[in-house]
Amino acid sequence: MxxxxxxxxxxxxxxxxxxxxxxxxxxxxxxxxxxxxxxxxxxxxxxxxxxxxxxxxxxxxxxxxxxxxxxxxxxxxxxxxxxxxxxxxxxxxxxxxxxxxxxxxxxxxxxxxxxxxxxxxxxxxxxxxxxxxxxxxxxxxxxxxxxxxxxxxxxxxxxxxxxxxxxxxxxxxxxxxxxxxxxxxxxxxxxxxxxxxxxxxxxxxxxxxxxxxxxxxxxxxxxxxxxxxxxxxxxxxxxxxxxxxxxxxxxxxxxxxxxxxxxxxxxxxxxxxxxxxxxxxxxxxxxxxxxxxxxxxxxxxxxxxLEKTRIKNSQLNKIQKGIELRNLTFGYDNMQPIIKNMNYTFELGEKYALSGESGSGKSTILNLIIKDLQPTDGKVLLNGLNIKNLSSQEVLSSITYIEQTPYIFNNTVRENISLGDPIEDEKIKKVLKSVGLKKLSEQLDTVITENGGNFSGGQKQRLALARGLVRNKNIILLDEITSSLDVKTAVSIEKFILSIPNITVIMISHHISEEIKQHLDGILKLEKK
Structure with a gap:
């Protein structure tokens, strides 16, 4: 007081x-x-x-x-x-x-x-x-x-x-x-x-x-x-x-x-x-x-x-390198490590998939990359820099992370894409068309009901993808975003994502079809410890 x-x-x-x-x-x-x-x-x-x-x-x-x-x-x-x-x-x-x-x-x-x-x-x-x-x-x-x-x-x-x-x-x-x-x-x-x-x-x-x-x-x-x-x-x-x-x-x-x-x-x-x-x-x-x-x-x-330290909202320099996992180990508390001494490099501009059964550490790797988790040992390098020395906001300035079930706000299409950022309508329309939402590109003032109740699962995933693409991020992480969709819609969205040039894609998938494998530069297979 x-x-x-x-x-x-x-x-x-x-x-x-x-x-x-x-x-x-x-x-x-x-x-x-x-x-x-x-x-x-x-x-x-x-x-x-x-x-x-x-x-x-x-x-x-x-x-x-x-x-x-x-x-x-x-x-x-x-x-x-x-x-x-x-x-x-x-x-x-x-x-x-x-x-x-x-x-x-x-x-x-x-x-x-x-x-x-x-x-x-x-x-x-x-x-x-x-x-x-x-x-x-x-x-x-x-x-x-x-x-x-x-x-x-x-x-x-x-x-x-x-x-x-x-x-x-x-x-x-x-x-x-x-x-x-x-x-x-x-x-x-x-x-x-x-x-x-x-x-x-x-x-x-x-x-x-x-x-x-x-x-x-x-x-x-x-x-x-x-x-x-x-x-x-x-x-x-x-x-x-x-x-x-x-x-x-x-x-x-x-x-x-x-x-x-x-x-x-x-x-x-x-x-x-x-x-x-x-x-x-x-x-x-x-x-x-x-x-x-x-x-x-x-x-x-x-x-x-209010004791939390404020995060400095700065930007990384131009991304010229991808993501490297170097001797990476992670485990919760004193439990057996989920990931142990992992070494892998996701090259800039290439497309990757993480596969493996539940509990093998697929989502854990994505969370380590965006700093939502901290390694028990080893490093995660972004653009050659240890992300331990970067703020979460710096990391996310170059990475788009799309959750398995993205949240859709009870607001207009424009606000759901921009999230309050000053983004021109023409840019939003262009991105919506590119993700297969051409109709919505002409309806930016359409109000979406709570959590996208008037949208299909595929539309919500495409809308979430548009949020990332409109910000021109270099790297996109996808956490099983097609798991709740029918096969045809899932393949369609995955093919579109993998066809986007000049960005790095790391996606999690339980089952990778032969059609999708043709578009991948690498598959990191994980086993449950």
């Missing part, structure tokens, strides 16, 4: 000034009330009217400063929330696929929505309330000291006692917030999983199960929130009790000082107002501090997510 307040210190300073103006206005009102009461006691009409006029003017300033305070605090809160959300988005955007998959998609969604909203509502908004209350408290204490030192001393002692009360609930509040966060993440993840299988539930006539599971997940969130509400209620009651006792003591002491002729009778109105301000504020402080403490785990989680 402190870090982000420092970043936006100017905005907080402006907010603080408006809060100060509002607080001073409230304090002046308390003293004007004393003048009004003294005027009535003395039956002094002239003094009474002057005091009423002062009251009206002060209230006008109070309303103005309060309005500005609300606007500025809300604006600053939104800025800070946007800053945190943008930070998370920027860092996640630099994750490798393997880093990204360490958390579920629902978790990232929860960070960007639930967690940020919770920080904004229970962190920033409450922080500004706390700041405003502290200013009002300080002004009230200064005023009590001005009225009589004994009022100040007694009030300070009472505040010290009341302010310690939230410590009794600090640990439980932090735990309850963590529980809410976990419940939100779990619900989002499970909801995404369940709704993705809607058609399956429908086919097997089990939509009631889907409904009950969804309701159950959100019921768990409500139950967790109810537990936190109970803690907040206890804190509020204890703070309220301290508030009442404190006001009674201060009011009684003022009355005693009036009886001793040390203060005027009208000052009772001022003391009552100031005491109410002090102890209402202190009662709120107990609750505000507890709420702010409860969102600290969310700040900690965001800080952890």
């Amino acid at each position: 402190r870090k982000i307040v420092k970043i936006f210190w100017k905005e907080h300073l402006i907010t603080l000034l408006f809060m100060l103006g509002s607080g001073i206005s409230t304090t002046i009102v308390s003293f004007v009330n004393a003048s009004i009461l003294n005027s009535l006691i003395k039956f002094n009409l002239h003094s009474f009217l002057i005091s009423i006029s002062k009251l009206i003017v002060v209230y006008m300033f109070f309303l103005l400063f309060t309005y500005l305070k609300i606007l500025q605090s809300r604006k600053t809160s939104q800025k800070m929330a946007k800053f945190l959300r943008d930070k998370i988005i920027d860092e996640v955007s630099n994750f490798s696929p393997r880093e990204f998959k360490k958390s579920k998609v629902g978790d990232y969604t929860s960070w960007l929505s639930n967690d940020i909203n919770q920080i904004e509502d229970q962190g920033f908004t409450v922080f500004f309330e706390l700041l405003s209350n502290i200013i009002n408290l300080s002004l009230a204490l200064i005023s009590l000291l001005y009225i009589h030192w004994s009022l100040f001393i007694v009030t300070i002692i009472e505040i010290v006692i009341i302010i310690q009360l939230p410590r009794l609930f600090k640990k439980k509040m932090a735990e309850s917030t963590k529980e809410i966060t976990k419940a939100n993440e779990g619900a989002l993840s499970k909801t995404t999983n369940l709704l993705s299988g809607f058609s399956t539930f429908y086919i097997f006539k089990n939509l009631m199960y889907l409904s009950s599971k969804l309701k159950h997940e959100f019921l768990k969130i409500e139950q967790t929130k109810n537990k936190q509400t109970q803690f907040l209620a206890k804190i509020a009651i204890i703070g309220g009790l301290g508030n009442v006792i404190g006001q009674i003591i201060s009011y009684s002491l003022t009355g005693y000082l009036v009886l001793l002729n040390l203060l005027s009778a009208g000052i009772l109105a001022t003391t009552a107002s100031l005491s109410a301000n002090v102890f209402n504020t202190v009662g709120n402080l107990s609750q505000y501090i507890a709420i702010i403490k409860s969102v600290e785990p969310l700040f900690d989680k965001i800080d952890i997510s």
